[in-house]
Amino acid sequence: MNLAMQIAMPVLQLALLGCFLVVFYRQRAMKKRQDALVREFKGRRCWRINVARPAYFKRRLRFLPFEGKGILIDEGGALRLKGFWNRDERPFDVTIDPGQSRIEWLGNRSMRAGNLYWAQLTAPRGTVLFSADTGMNALPSREALADIFHALFPEQAPDEVQTADFALEKNPRSRAVVAAFFALLAFGLLDTFVVSHFELTDAQIARILRHPLTWLATLATGAALVAATYRYLLRGDVPARESMALAGLLCAVAVLSALPAAKRLDQLLASGPTQMHDYRIASPAHLEPVNGGIGLPNMRFPRAKEYWAQYPQGSIYPIPFLRGPLGLWQLDHEAFDPPLRDFYEKH
Numbered sequence: 001m002n003l004a005m006q007i008a009m010p011v012l013q014l015a016l017l018g019c020f021l022v023v024f025y026r027q028r029a030m031k032k033r034q035d036a037l038v039r040e041f042k043g044r045r046c047w048r049i050n051v052a053r054p055a056y057f058k059r060r061l062r063f064l065p066f067e068g069k070g071i072l073i074d075e076g077g078a079l080r081l082k083g084f085w086n087r088d089e090r091p092f093d094v095t096i097d098p099g100q101s102r103i104e105w106l107g108n109r110s111m112r113a114g115n116l117y118w119a120q121l122t123a124p125r126g127t128v129l130f131s132a133d134t135g136m137n138a139l140p141s142r143e144a145l146a147d148i149f150h151a152l153f154p155e156q157a158p159d160e161v162q163t164a165d166f167a168l169e170k171n172p173r174s175r176a177v178v179a180a181f182f183a184l185l186a187f188g189l190l191d192t193f194v195v196s197h198f199e200l201t202d203a204q205i206a207r208i209l210r211h212p213l214t215w216l217a218t219l220a221t222g223a224a225l226v227a228a229t230y231r232y233l234l235r236g237d238v239p240a241r242e243s244m245a246l247a248g249l250l251c252a253v254a255v256l257s258a259l260p261a262a263k264r265l266d267q268l269l270a271s272g273p274t275q276m277h278d279y280r281i282a283s284p285a286h287l288e289p290v291n292g293g294i295g296l297p298n299m300r301f302p303r304a305k306e307y308w309a310q311y312p313q314g315s316i317y318p319i320p321f322l323r324g325p326l327g328l329w330q331l332d333h334e335a336f337d338p339p340l341r342d343f344y345e346k347h
Contacts, residue, residue, distance in 0.1 A: 023063055026086065033084055034069045034133070045074040047148050048133035050116065051083060057112065057129050065114020068092070069133060074152060081128065096123045098152070105149065105158045108138060110240045111230075117142040119149070138241055166239050168246075173236030177229060177246045181253050188257035191264060198263060198322060198330035203297040205259075218258075222251045266324035274332040276318040284308050287317060296321070297329055307343050 034048060050066035057067075070083015070092070079096045101123040108117050115138045116131040132144030149157040168174040208214055226247045233243035277296055279287040285305045289296035299319065301308060311317060320335035 019063070026064075030069050030084075030086060033089075034071070037071050037082060041071065041073055045151075046071045047144070049081075049083070049130045049148075050133050051081070052118075052129045054120075054127055054129065057118075060112070065112065065116060065136075066131065072130065072148065072152075079152065081130075094125065096121070096125075100124055103149070103153045103156050105145075105156070107158075108142070108240050110234065111244060113240060115141070115241060117145045119145060166242050168242065171236060171238055173233050174238050174242065174246060177233065177250055181246075181250050184250075184253045184257045188253070188260045191260045196260075196263065196267075197334040198267060198332055200259070200263065200328060201297045201299060201331060203299070204329055207297070208259075218255060222255060225254060226251045262326055263328060263330060266326040266328045266330065267322060268324075269326070270322055270324035274320045274322045274335055277321055278316050279319050281308060281311050281313055281315050281317060283313060287319070290316065295327070295329065304340060306347065307340055310343075 038046065038048065049070055049072050050068070051070055052065070052067040056062070064086065067087075068083050068085040070081060073080040073082065075095065077097075079098055079101075081092065081094045081096065084091045101121060104120045104122070106113075106118040106120055106129070108115070113131075115136050117138065118129050118131045120127060120129050132141050132148060134140040134144050146158055168178060226244075229247035229250050230243050233246060234240065238246070278290040279296075279299060280290055282288045285301040285308045287299040287301075287308075289298070320332040322330045322332055
């Protein structure tokens with residue numbers, strides 16, 4: 001399993017690098033063609049735009065959120081769309097009568113919008129979606145698209161609600177996710193550093209983190225939690241960007257709280273109290289379990305070398321652990337700390 005992970009990680013990194021380079025060079029080539037279009041209409045009122053047809057916009061698997069680039073030109077009594085499609089570099093040049101067309105502000109409703117704000121223009125010849133080309137930045141995209149509406153479609157211009165920043169505190173679903181975030185954060189911090197006197201040793205934490213199943217379970221559970229939270233927020237009219245950000249934060253704090261939760265569950269399900277386990281002092285501040293076959297972790301106490309120096313090497317020292325059905329060895333500080341406190345109070 002470890003060998004497979006060592007092989008898979010470089011392959012995945014190379015694949016991601018390849019995808020990044022493809023997108024980067026395609027973007028640069030498209031930008032050059034768009035620059036040429038802008039120079040062609042020098043002195044005219046025009047706006048850089050991204051375009052997409054409805055069928056493309058509905059796809060889930062795509063490199064880019066837009067299907068083509070171009071410019072929107074004000075021809076006085078008409079509008080002109082001129083540009084090119086990304087896939088085959090085929091140009092398009094369409095003139096639209098605003099009186100026979102319908103414009104709709106779509107905004108940024110889902111992650112398919114690609115961190116851009118979109119509008120839909122429906123004309124007798126068909127429907128096209130467009131966004132202001134300001135890079136993959138949501139706020140400049142929203143402002144530039146609103147400017148296009150005010151200039152060309154003043155009667156359908158978005159209101160202040162559509163162009164205002166989203167207020168998390170005014171939406172019940174975003175409030176619920178924020179409350180869950182702080183509840184998990186408080187639980188993880190308080191249970192680890194204030195309430196509980198049980199601790200997982202560094203050696204055991206390292207062993208857990210090195211195990212491939214830990215990463216697989218974390219990725220699977222995290223992805224499911226992000227997807228479920230994202231959909232929950234979207235159905236409550238929370239914008240896509242904010243939904244993804246909140247889902248990511250909730251996932252992160254849930255992952256960080258997983259170990260304290262596992263510790264607490266193991267404590268509750270344990271069939272008995274803390275048990276003493278014999279350790280042999282291998283060197284100052286380094287102890288090894290006498291019974292190494294039951295999974296007890298090695299113990300190191302680099303900040304208490306003076307205490308352990310009083311014991312000869314090879315001597316036996318009992319250490320209290322609690323172990324439940326989850327198999328976590330939790331050091332019981334309530335039973336372990338008193339001798340150390342007494343020693344340092346006297347010295």
